[in-house]
Amino acid sequence: MKVNFLDLKAQYLSIKAEIDEAILAVLNKSAFAAGPFVKSFETNFAQRQGAKFCVGVNNGTAALHAAMMALNIGPGDEVIVPANTFFATPEAVSLSGATPVFVDCESRYYNIDPNKIEGAITKKTRAIIAVHLYGQPAQADEVKKISDKHGLLLIEDCAQSHLAELNGRPTGTFGVCGCFSFYPGKNLGAYGEGGAVITNDETLYNKLMMIRDHGSAKKYYHDLIGHNYRLEGLQGAILDVKLRHLDAWTETRRRNADAYRRELAECSEIVVPEEMAGAKHVYHLFVIRSKQRDALQKYLQENEVYTGIHYPIPCHLQKAYASLNYARGAFPVSEAYADEILSLPMSEMLKEEEIAFTAKTIKAFFAK
Numbered sequence: 390m391k392v393n394f395l396d397l398k399a400q401y402l403s404i405k406a407e408i409d410e411a412i413l414a415v416l417n418k419s420a421f422a423a424g425p426f427v428k429s430f431e432t433n434f435a436q437r438q439g440a441k442f443c444v445g446v447n448n449g450t451a452a453l454h455a456a457m458m459a460l461n462i463g464p465g466d467e468v469i470v471p472a473n474t475f476f477a478t479p480e481a482v483s484l485s486g487a488t489p490v491f492v493d494c495e496s497r498y499y500n501i502d503p504n505k506i507e508g509a510i511t512k513k514t515r516a517i518i519a520v521h522l523y524g525q526p527a528q529a530d531e532v533k534k535i536s537d538k539h540g541l542l543l544i545e546d547c548a549q550s551h552l553a554e555l556n557g558r559p560t561g562t563f564g565v566c567g568c569f570s571f572y573p574g575k576n577l578g579a580y581g582e583g584g585a586v587i588t589n590d591e592t593l594y595n596k597l598m599m600i601r602d603h604g605s606a607k608k609y610y611h612d613l614i615g616h617n618y619r620l621e622g623l624q625g626a627i628l629d630v631k632l633r634h635l636d637a638w639t640e641t642r643r644r645n646a647d648a649y650r651r652e653l654a655e656c657s658e659i660v661v662p663e664e665m666a667g668a669k670h671v672y673h674l675f676v677i678r679s680k681q682r683d684a685l686q687k688y689l690q691e692n693e694v695y696t697g698i699h700y701p702i703p704c705h706l707q708k709a710y711a712s713l714n715y716a717r718g719a720f721p722v723s724e725a726y727a728d729e730i731l732s733l734p735m736s737e738m739l740k741e742e743e744i745a746f747t748a749k750t751i752k753a754f755f756a757k
């Protein structure tokens with residue numbers, strides 16, 4: 390049996406009629422850059438994520454960068470980010486001219502360790518970015534207390550946490566804004582690139598709307614320096630269709646995670662992900678740990694089970710950040726995990742028998 394890491398084609402075929410109709414509607418209206426289809430998606434996404442406003446942009450990195458620009462974060466400023474995240478999180482900080490300051494993750498849930506944040510705060514610190522990695526909410530309530538205490542902004546990177554909640558509250562609504570990615574492989578994915586910022590702050594919303602459109606609220610009148618960060622009409626229409634399925638898909642991901650945990654319960658050689666108390670994890674990724682990660686991944690691949698590593702090199706050790714002079718050993722938890730983590734196949738299209746086969750293959754590896 391072949392088990393794909395994810396199967397975008399299968400997902401498309403499951404909603405083909407609705408998608409095809411939506412695409413034709415955009416073509417017929419020729420509303421390609423922002424416009425009514427984007428507006429409709431923004432309204433629906435804001436509502437489902439429990440926020441007043443949503444600005445669609447053209448990818449998740451743009452969402453983070455636009456947030457930096459709108460909040461006047463720039464040269465001379467520092468922004469605290471987890472060492473264990475996708476590179477785009479610190480990259481957006483660097484794009485703004487500010488400096489990312491890394492903090493290690495805690496040992497159980499892979500997210501930023503609130504106990505280590507205060508040690509990284511300096512006079513230059515302006516903001517903290519909490520990343521809800523793998524779909525598990527970070528301890529956003531704890532991080533918010535710290536950011537409030539020090540007069541800092543809390544920004545949330547929700548690129549992997551669509552519909553995730555902490556104590557009943559959606560991620561993206563704890564801080565000043567939440568930044569989403571709709572990269573095709575994300576829990577809510579465009580057929581191309583997409584992203585969004587949600588916020589309850591109307592002033593920030595208006596500024597973000599201008600930033601995505603060359604700093605302009607009225608065509609050809611430019612009040613500030615922005616960017617071309619508009620979301621495409623086609624992507625807006627596609628995302629609007631997919632959003633209608635996202636609750637059901639999220640429940641399937643959560644059931645798949647339970648099935649993995651059941652199937653792998655007796656496999657003491659690996660650590661399976663746990664759900665933090667009060668958290669609704671949406672399993673963008675199902676990340677296990679093994680001391681024999683590389684050999685296990687190779688064995689799975691030989692048996693046509695395709696896995697991933699998110700991420701093999703923590704951000705502070707990336708070449709691009711050599712100038713920041715972080716040494717190996719600076720963040721022991723993130724560094725140790727980078728050698729042990731393995732993302733198993735996970736999506737709403739994953740079938741029971743594929744989960745069973747993956748688990749069986751993992752157990753066979755350790756029985757060798």
Ligand SMILES: *Cc1c(COP(=O)(O)O)cnc(C)c1O
Nearest residue numbers: 448449450475477478548570572
């Ligand atoms: C995917 C991702 C991003 C960037 O989103 P793009 O749409 O690829 O630009 C940022 N942060 C995290 C945690 C991500 O997973």
